[in-house]
Amino acid sequence: MIWNDHLLLWNEASVKLLDIRHQKLAKGDELRDYKLPSSAFLWMTRGRGRVMLNGNGYTINGFHVLHGGKGMSLDVFSSEDNFEYYLILYKALLAVPGNRYLHRLLKQGNPFRIQYGFVPNDPLALHMKFQMMEQRWRKLTPIDKLYAKGVLYQFASELFGQMATQKAGTMRIDLVSQAMRYIEDSYSEPITVEGIAGLLGCSSSFLSRLFKKQLGTTPIEYLTGIRIAHASRLLTETKANLQEITSSVGYLDVYYFSRVFKKQTGLPPLRFRSLATEKSVQKSPFIRSDEAIVPRKGHRYNDNDSHHGPEGDLTMIKDLKLSVGTVMLLCMTLLFSGCTTSTGSTEPSVTAGLSTTVAQNQLQTKLVKHMMGESEIPINPQRIAVNGLEDIMLALDAPMVHAQSMKGQYLYDVLQEKKITSVYTPGSLNYESILDSKPDLIVANLLPSDKESYEQLSKIAPTIVYDRSDWKSSIVAIGKAINREDQAASVIQAYDEKLSKAKAAIIEKIGADRTIAFIRPSSKDVQLFFPAFSYSSIAYKDLGMTLDPVLAKFREKEEEGSWGIEASLETLPSLSADYLFVTAGGSFDSEDEAKAALEELTGVETLKVWNQIPAVKQGHAYKMSARHWMLNGPTADKMKIDDVLAAFHLQ
Secondary structure: OOHHHHHHHHHHEEEEEEEEEEEEEOOOOEEEEEEOOOEEEEEEEEOEEEEEEOOEEEEEEOOEEEEEOOOOEEEEEEOOOOEEEEEEEEEEEEOOOOOHHHHHHHHHOOOOOOOEEEOOOOHHHHHHHHHHHHHHHHHOOHHHHHHHHHHHHHHHHHHHHHHHHHHOOOOOOOHHHHHHHHHHHHOOOOOOHHHHHHHHOOOHHHHHHHHHHHHOOOHHHHHHHHHHHHHHHHHHHOOOOHHHHHHHOOOOOHHHHHHHHHHHHOOOHHHHHHHHHOOOOOOOOOOOOOOOOOOOOOOOOOOOOOOOOOOOOOOOOOOOOOOHHHHHHHOOEOOOOEOOOOOOOOOOOOOOOOOOOOOOOOOOEEEEEEOOEEEEEEOOOOOEEEEOOHHHHHHOOOOEEEEOOOOOOOOHHHHHHOOOEEOOOOOOOOHHHHHHOOOOEEEEOOOOOOHHHHHHHHHHOOEEEOOOOOHHHHHHHHHHHOOOHHHHHHHHHHHHHHHHHHHHHHHHHHOOOOEEEEEEEOOOEEEEEOOOOOOOHHHHHHOOOEEOHHHHHHHHOOOOOOOEEEEEHHHHHHOOOOEEEEEEOOOOOOHHHHHHHHHHHHHHOOOHHHHOOHHHHOOOEEEEEHHHHOOOOHHHHHHHHHHHHHHOOOO
């Protein structure tokens, strides 16, 4: 059949997606004489085997796509464990049934009934389309089915494009180029190098070495650059708030995103937007119109010439341009996975469809309402994976098997003593590690907009989501969900008693009319926090201290509920607070990052503007650790109370 006729008929057809079926075969398993109920794509993603389609044999090793028509006989034989494939069943009719020319083409060679096989030269691009289609199809709502139907066209278009390229003699795209394109298309989703490497059938260390060799960088830095570039465009071209931008570029926490953005661009996000609005960023060092994100030179993969040859042209983010400095950033971001030369990987893959990891030995379940809706969970969970709510879960003495933490973080030592697996992956969730912990329940702190992470977690185990900032309400709800209501009440009672005593002692010591300011300075600017900021609100709302009048005036100019503002260092001498609480860095800084933040603060303390602050002159400036002040929970907030008492020499 003529290729252009094939494409013409697809363009003129009305296609209905009928079903997507997933099958995983163990070694020696087989499917015999299955009659295709409709036109179908057979998308094989993992493992080795042999497929017979209407008597024609195909040896499969990794990614492979076959197409067959209604009534064709399908036989599948697995040569190793975890041979995975998907059947995409569809029906196609000509949208204009009376067109004689199209009917003549259809009789000469019906593209919806013919058989062909293809090893894609860029399998991740195809898999990303399939993944989007399969995820939306499973939701079963009319809008999701419509979305999945649209992605089927994208899947077919990507497939035919790669087939045409391969017919033209272009060799398979190398691993680095495939990974780059996957990141560019999926930057807003949780991404790990392990997941990408698993899809490519290689190890993370091997993939990272290839990135370093070809681009002089790592995969994670490349991902960071892509995200920051998109965030820059959203800041300059839309009125989206910081929370919306943070979640749309793949970050979970707005404060972590702000720190990453500033580190890469030299400006905080809102300052960047302000300058752009003032037409001062026409020749910004991080958004330019005369340079591509990465040079369009050909990359070659020669480490194993039995797999790959020269690559074709890369698809870049359209119209998105960055400076050479950011190019270096973009070239350093995939260092989580390792690529061995085997093409069949049995490592768990986030994108290959995470499934429930624990057999349902909890026979009784109950429905629990939470921030993301309603979930059916075990009545008596025994293996709980936790993300962001570790403080609450430790206070409840819950049976945890996985936590998000890192060395230096205020809960890390306790988690280690309890032998709870603790993993922290900056900017994303480590689904593979959570999967390995075999949880029967996941308790997480997620943004309400982060439905993708919730869906991925829910594939591993039933997942319930709560707000960390309002830990009292959350601990009550979680206590009820996991049968620890009495413990939750005891935790709140103990905290309230401590808070009441501390508040009375502080008022007696310094009086009720003394003012405070909570700030986080850096070498370039300072964050001034308002009482609405959830992490420092304890000082104002709970301990009853009064906001600095200067900050109160700043607050009047901002939206109600604003966390605070970023101001220049020249603002510091104007602070009139009697007491100054100062923090540096962030809650999940590495040891090196925390050390660097403290060194940066030490540098600020040598500045003239710092020493002109009235509270500094009086010796009333107190350093607080961001590792617990920038988080919430019964333990973190008790530590904050102790910090304030210590500052006032009350303990």
